[in-house]
Amino acid sequence: MSIIETKKLNYYYQDGDMQRYILRDVSVSFEKGRFYTIVGESGSGKTTFLSMIAGLDVAKEGQVLFESTDIQTIGLENYRRNKISIVFQNNNLVPYLTAAENVLVTMDITDNVLPADQKAVAYNLLDYIGITREKADRLVSELSGGEQQRIAIARALATNSDVILADEPTGNLDEEREREIIEIFKRLAHENDKAVIVVTHSQEVAEKSDVTYRLKKGNLINE
Ligand SMILES: Nc1ncnc2c1ncn2[C@@H]1O[C@H](COP(=O)(O)OP(=O)(O)O)[C@@H](O)[C@H]1O
Ligand SMILES: [Mg+2]
Secondary structure (H helix, E strand, O other), X not given: OEEEEEEEEEEEEEEOOEEEEEEEXXXXXXXXXXXXXXXXXXXXOHHHHHHHHOOOOOOOEEEEEEOOEEHHHHOHHHHHHXXXXXXXXXXXXXXXXXXXXXXXXXHHHOOOOOHHHHHHHHHHXXXXXXXXXXXXOOEHHHOOHHHHHHHXXXXXXXXXXXXXXXXXXXXXXXXXXXXHHHHHHHHHHHOOOOEEEEEOOOHHXXXXXXXXXXXXXXXXXXX
């Protein structure tokens, strides 16, 4: 059964009298336990598509379903807080907080982790993605780019949701760091049964994923 499904999503920008279509009748479904990538040239609509399934923006026509319920019915804010996790390219961490504090901040806004458990869960998540206890207590501004991106993933996991969305998560990393992040995404899909959906420029990331879709002229094509 699919966890996220889109039905004929259409998105366009008004350009004078013209409607410039970014997504055309995009219908696709995503399942738990799989690592998906979405590729396409710059400007092909990858971020736009991710914004729709993340509930950050709303399509002009069509629906996004989560476990067969329209995310508008779930409520977009509730959906974003409790049903999905997002990893951004520039990680969006708070530089003057430690790694552990960055993860804890996210737990404050989700309803999925009991307050009493939060600290232990935060250190466990950081340990899971390879951040030692010692590094977990350092300011993120003192850590490397690769470590920061792993902390961003740990923070995304703090909502304990079944869906991980990421927009160019390895865009600023070298090949070695990119490989580490790919391994984490594979593990989250295959061992933790999450649906992992990653928008990427990287052929390497696409090759390591289970299913790749390409956005071209507004259409989403299975590769
Ligand atoms: N606010 C906007 N107004 C008009 N066009 C936009 C706006 N935001 C993005 N676009 C255009 O929509 C297209 C898709 O953008 P985007 O989803 O960011 O692509 P990608 O992430 O694949 O690079 C691009 O051509 C971009 O210039
Ligand atoms: Mg983009």
